[in-house]
Amino acid sequence: MQLNLFIKLLCLVFILLIGACSVSEPANENASPTLTLRIMETTDIHMYFANYDYFRKTKTESIGFVNTATLIKEARSEVQNSVLIDNGDLLQNSPLGDYEAQIRRDKILAGDIHVAFKAMNLLDYDVANIGNHEFNFGLEFLKASIKGANFPYISANVYKKNKNAEVVNAFSPYIIKPKTLIDVNGNSYEINIGYIGFVPPQIMQWDKSHLEGKVFAEDIIETAHKFVPEMKAKGADIIIAVPHSGLSMQDHKDGAENVALMLSKVPNIDAILFGHHHRLFPGDPTFDGFEHLGVNNKTGKLNGVPAVMPGFFGNHLGLIDLELKQSQNGHWSIEKSTVSVRAIASGSKRNNTFVDLAKADKAVSEAIKPQHEATIKWISESFAELSHPINSFFSLVQDDPSIQIVANAQIDWGKRFILGTELDGLPVLSAAAPFRAGRNGFEDFTYIKAGKVSLLDVVSLYVFPNTIRVVKLTGHDVKEWLERSAGQFNQIDPTSPKTQYLLNEAFPSFDFDVIDGVTYEIDVTQASRYNTEGHLQNDSAHRIVNLKYKGLPINLEGDFLVVTNNYRASGGGKFPNIDGVSRETFEGPDENRTVLRSYIQAQSNKSKGMGIKAKPDNNWQFKGIKTSVKLDVIFKSSPSLNAQNVSEKINAISITNPVRVDNDGLALYQIDLTTN
Known part of the structure; x- marks a missing residue:
């Protein structure tokens, strides 16, 4: 018993000594902070x-x-x-x-x-x-x-x-x-x-x-x-x-x-x-x-x-x-x-x-x-009237009123800009893109009701404070400009019944230029000629077909004037030959928004109280796809009831049924690209 007690005491002393040593030594003395x-x-x-x-x-x-x-x-x-x-x-x-x-x-x-x-x-x-x-x-x-x-x-x-x-x-x-x-x-x-x-x-x-x-x-x-x-x-x-x-x-x-x-x-x-x-x-x-x-x-x-x-x-x-x-x-x-x-x-x-x-x-x-409050008051002052509403819900998939009114204003300005100059008589076209097409969320669309128009509506149609420019191009340049824009779309497989997304989400909507003053079709069964960075990636690919001016095939060697903005004319978006140097560029004194506002006001005054119309002229469309399978081609747009009501009036576009919304709140729509 005494021996056992002695051993226990000895063990206890040993444990205490170990503990004392560990306490007395600085912890992690050499450790890095x-x-x-x-x-x-x-x-x-x-x-x-x-x-x-x-x-x-x-x-x-x-x-x-x-x-x-x-x-x-x-x-x-x-x-x-x-x-x-x-x-x-x-x-x-x-x-x-x-x-x-x-x-x-x-x-x-x-x-x-x-x-x-x-x-x-x-x-x-x-x-x-x-x-x-x-x-x-x-x-x-x-x-x-x-x-x-x-x-x-x-x-x-x-x-x-x-x-x-x-x-x-x-x-x-x-x-x-x-x-x-x-x-x-x-x-x-x-x-x-x-x-x-x-x-x-x-x-x-x-x-x-x-x-x-x-x-x-x-x-x-x-x-x-x-x-x-x-x-x-x-x-x-x-x-x-x-x-x-x-x-x-x-x-x-x-x-x-x-x-x-x-x-x-x-x-x-x-x-x-x-x-x-x-x-x-x-x-x-x-x-x-x-x-x-x-x-x-x-x-x-x-x-x-x-x-x-x-x-x-x-x-x-x-x-x-x-x-x-x-x-x-x-x-x-x-x-x-x-x-x-x-x-x-x-x-x-x-x-x-x-x-x-x-x-x-x-x-x-x-x-x-x-x-903030002063801004709301400033942008709410009305200056004109619209006879019909304007929206951008489907501006990426069909000719669209929000782009059309900008195009009309730019062409009108361009024709007056060249009067009496050496450029007078050349065809005047317009390049304009949808600025509010869902890039910044499901609320990022233009919807202007019929009636009074305010500065806010002009800003909604033209978000950026760009200044107006005119670029002198050949018909071939116009075609390449449109080929670059057509990179907005994914290539559609006409033999696949699987769901296919039409829009390339990596392509910014403000680089999808619609050129008005010409007519054309986009063949999305073809590969994109340019990649999202604007570099030529497939020299044999041609999505732009049936490009015409005044009903005739465009003269690829002929001269054209394209009214655009300083961003695009100086090389923004990396469009072929559009860099402020390769093609002659003329600078206007006004912001594009000022041109748009003046046009809306002038047209509203001419309407004698009826209001201005902004009806798309349908100068572009997709080339119909001939196929033996039922295609399921979808794209994303606004989930609002206003957008759904607009889609009901468009034969080729319908909201998916049942209504589906992605994680970003954008609704999925189907589009019929087939032809008989």
């Missing part, structure tokens, strides 16, 4: 600060920075360390942006704060990048506007010449900001975070009239290779790239527009915040299936680099959560990363309702209230 950092991104807000649809004149919870602000505050409160970045395309698009740029322009140039920054200054942004649409109102307005920001702006690939004719950056190319991070034990560490921003070099085409002779833009990837090593040499511990650029799977070419994937291959870039495409990454199914190129659409990685793109109009907040570890030599590296996007609403349902995930922030709502 680990920190967490949340990176938050907003992008492509486009002046949608209010949770309000200006076109429908109603409150909505599916868009609006006032709701995003709530997500930002919630996401910030969840973590110890965070930074907030905006990625541009901020100042243009919604009527609120037009109000600031037109009505309040002089006040902003004189030092008044742009309403965008009255809102964003409340959120403690760390830095912001300049998007391509920031240049739409000119450099003077851009610089005056961003002076109101309580945070720095960056853009690395825009240059100018100084007074000594030396090439210098037009804006700060990057910024390195020290940030104090706190670990789980409350210990503080200061790390240097580098931010570098980029904009598509195509701004020199899209806003040539504002920028030519003042600034110039260089290739994004070349610029990154120039400045990222410099940032590391100056002490940046981690580098966050902020390109206002989308995700393309094409091989890189100098001056490319969408380069997020190529940026992931630049050494020492630790995270990528991108945008421009108005899509979600991770999550958008159009980015599936490219793992072999380094695109992981589930985890949000581009070649292993965490990357995020959070939609548009404030509908999502992008999040990258990093775990940083410090090595023995003091360098920080990313050990782990998690990428996600958070929505301000749970999604759309058949009856156009949302479940709020983020209520509007009261402080931000109050900050924008005066300009």
Whole structure:
């Protein structure tokens, strides 16, 4: 018994000694510290600060920075360390942006704060990048506007010449900001975070009239290779790239527009915040299936680099959560990363309702209230009348009243523009695209009721503040222009009874130009001649058939004048030979919207109270498909009852039965492409 007791006591002493040793030794004395950092991104807000649809004149919870602000505050409160970045395309698009740029322009140039920054200054942004649409109102307005920001702006690939004719950056190319991070034990560490921003070099085409002779833009990837090593040499511990650029799977070419994937291959870039495409990454199914190129659409990685793109109009907040570890030599590296996007609403349902995930922030709502309310009043003033409603519900699949009225206005202007000049007598055509065809959600369609017409209706028909241009082309050029536009459609297999989607969702609707003044058919059983990037991919493919002018086959060698806008005439969309250089281009003094407004007003006055009509002339259609099988060809459009009522009047189009709606709230319609 005594021996057993002695052994037990001995064991107890041994255990206590072990415990004492473990307590007395410092835990993980040589362990490297680990920190967490949340990176938050907003992008492509486009002046949608209010949770309000200006076109429908109603409150909505599916868009609006006032709701995003709530997500930002919630996401910030969840973590110890965070930074907030905006990625541009901020100042243009919604009527609120037009109000600031037109009505309040002089006040902003004189030092008044742009309403965008009255809102964003409340959120403690760390830095912001300049998007391509920031240049739409000119450099003077851009610089005056961003002076109101309580945070720095960056853009690395825009240059100018100084007074000594030396090439210098037009804006700060990057910024390195020290940030104090706190670990789980409350210990503080200061790390240097580098931010570098980029904009598509195509701004020199899209806003040539504002920028030519003042600034110039260089290739994004070349610029990154120039400045990222410099940032590391100056002490940046981690580098966050902020390109206002989308995700393309094409091989890189100098001056490319969408380069997020190529940026992931630049050494020492630790995270990528991108945008421009108005899509979600991770999550958008159009980015599936490219793992072999380094695109992981589930985890949000581009070649292993965490990357995020959070939609548009404030509908999502992008999040990258990093775990940083410090090595023995003091360098920080990313050990782990998690990428996600958070929505301000749970999604759309058949009856156009949302479940709020983020209520509007009261402080931000109050900050924008005066300009928001003034905008609603400004755009609601009527100036003409319509005898019939105008809609864009089916503008991607048939000739359409919303495009027709723009075409009529442009042709009318073009004929008057050339009167008495050496161009007088040449055929005048119009190129116009549907700007509101569902690209930005199921509410993104034009529907103007018969009756009074307001400035808001003009903006709904023509969203962008483009200026008018005339391009002199050959008949062959016209045909190639249309071939590029026809890339809007997927190739349809006439032998397959399976469901086939007609519209290529990777093709932006604003690049689907309808050319009026000629007639033509589109054969969607043929392969597309051009890919979504505008590059010739199939020289033997021809979708445009029966192209005629005044009932006769078009003269491919003859001269034509096409009225369009500065974006397209300068190379926007990469249409063959349409680049502002290859073909003679004439510049008009007006915005396309001004031309449209003047035309509507003049035609309304001529109608003597009857109102203006905008009936499509059906100058284009699909070539009928001869087949022995029952084709099931579908496309997406508005789920609204207005759209369904319109479809009932179109023999070839019907809503799927039972009514089906996709995850984005867009309804599925069937279209009959067959012929007897």
